[in-house]
Amino acid sequence: MESLLGFMETTSSFDVDVDVDRSCDYKLVPWLTWDEWDLVRDSLFSSSPHSITLSLQRITVWRSRGCLPIVIEVTASIVEIQQKDPFFRVDLGDDALDSEEMLTMLYCMAIVRLVNGVVEKTRKKTEVSIAEAADAINIPRMLIDIRHEGSHRDLPSLRLVRLASIKALDWLKSYYWELQKKAIPFQSDGIGSxxxxxxxxxxxxxxxxxxxxxxxxxxxxxxxxxxxxxxxxxxxx
Structure with a gap:
């Protein structure tokens, strides 16, 4: 349950209210209502460029308020890069980012941010490696490898990071967006009852x-x- 200031009950490391029975604290989130959050979720993964643009603008507002969960920030970053990539949008025209090197760097940066921001929060540094922590939350191994290559070696190919961006979004949907959607208070049968x-x-x-x-x-x-x-x-x- 959240107030007009966006307080919500949660137990997850990423400000996700996915386990109501174990909730014992409150965290500040940048959206005002769950309806607003759900509208952004629906628009962010739609096939309409206009809807996607509106959702990205709303997430920019959330970012300015602070306390934006890393999973939302990374999702928005990957979607925004894809919206500038002529491979995903053939109607871009002059708005397309034609530099393959720049696109590759942007994708790599988003994937590094995803792995570092999400996996690092779930592991105890003195006990397990990043790869082991990633396996524990079922993050695709491709993302771990690209994070390593992009950080310590030559940049991967654009074709590879494009594929990785698709896998990253699929994982983010199942790991955060779908779980949070199901955990929204007073949803489904709860409203009817x-x-x-x-x-x-x-x-x-x-x-x-x-x-x-x-x-x-x-x-x-x-x-x-x-x-x-x-x-x-x-x-x-």
């Missing part, structure tokens, strides 16, 4: 207000009237 409960309570309140001044009714008779009246107002379901 809550609405039914509120509706029933309102019917019950209306009934008791109606018979408030009735005298001489026995408890069993009043209960029977209440049930029958609520069924008439709300239906048996």
């Amino acid at each position: 809550l609405r039914k409960e509120i509706k029933y309570r309102l019917c019950e309140l209306a009934f008791w207000l109606k018979i408030k001044h009735t005298k001489g009714s026995s408890p069993s008779l009043a209960k029977g009237k209440r049930t029958k009246h609520c069924e008439q107002l709300c239906g048996r379901n």
Whole structure:
């Protein structure tokens, strides 16, 4: 649950509320409501360049507020690079980034940021290596190799980092976006159950207000009237 300032209940290392039962603290997030977060998620992975642009602009606003989870930051970076890559968008025209070396460096930088920012937070440095920590969260080994090559050796080919960007987005969807979507409070059946409960309570309140001044009714008779009246107002379901 979050306030208008964006406070939410969470337990994950990446400000993701994926385990409500174990939640014990609050962290500040840059979005105001879960509806806003979900709209950005939906637009970010859409096929509409206009929707993608709007979602990237909203994430820029979130970044300016601080406390942006690294998984969102890296997702936006990779999507933004792809939007400048003529391989992913043939309609770019003059907005395309034609330099293959520059595209390769941008992709590498985003992947390095992903591996360092995500994996480093999940491992104990004195106990396991980055590769072992990456295996524990099922991050593609290709991303680990590209991070190593881009940091210590020659840059990988553009074809390879393009493929890696696709794998990175697929992993980010399953690791963060889909899990967080499922963990949004009062979602799916929870909303339906809550609405039914509120509706029933309102019917019950209306009934008791109606018979408030009735005298001489026995408890069993009043209960029977209440049930029958609520069924008439709300239906048996």
